[in-house]
Amino acid sequence: MKNETRTFTIDDICSLVEMTKRTVRFYIQKGLLERPLGTGKGAYYTHSHLEQLLEIRKWKEAGLSLERIEEIVAAKREGSEYGRPTPPPARRKRGSVEVWSHIIIDDGVEIHLEPGRSGLSPEEVRKVAAEMTRLYRRIKEGSCDE
Structure with missing residues (x-):
């Protein structure tokens, strides 16, 4: 079976990306990760979900905030492709906290x-x-x- 057609349970995908079920569900709730296919106990994840989670983890490990990752994910969904520049960060707001x-x-x-x-x-x-x-x-x- 090709890797692109393989499906994963939530336990499988969590093990592969070294995240908890709670984290994966949180990313779905925030709109960072597409919802699984199927429903209930029949829900499953695909290679696309795996790639999305690995990308989220990459950005988190690079020190990006979830807010910034949301901006990047949204830009990609709006047609931005790999190889194009990462969209600039949103304008800083008064009272925001930054770590330098x-x-x-x-x-x-x-x-x-x-x-x-x-x-x-x-x-x-x-x-x-x-x-x-x-x-x-x-x-x-x-x-x-x-």
Whole structure:
């Protein structure tokens, strides 16, 4: 049987994506995940559901808020395809709370980065920090070519 035609119970899909049933149902309720096919005990999930959950997990691990993930999912449903740029984040609202990373390069030199809005994974943030530190040292030592 091809992977695209395989179906999954809620237990199967939760095990594959390492999420709880409660989380999967919450994502359905929020509109992040399409409803399963069938009803009641006969409900089942497809390869498409699996891909949706893996994408949600990817964005969560990258530090995006559920609100931001909802924007991305909505944009894709409205016709945006893979390979096109991720839609820009919604305008920030007064009173909203944001979590920023402060990357210390040297005394008096910092990079302020909001992982959810930058779209960078934790690994990519570490790479940015390492590259910026290397560049800063080269500039400070006077060995940077221009």
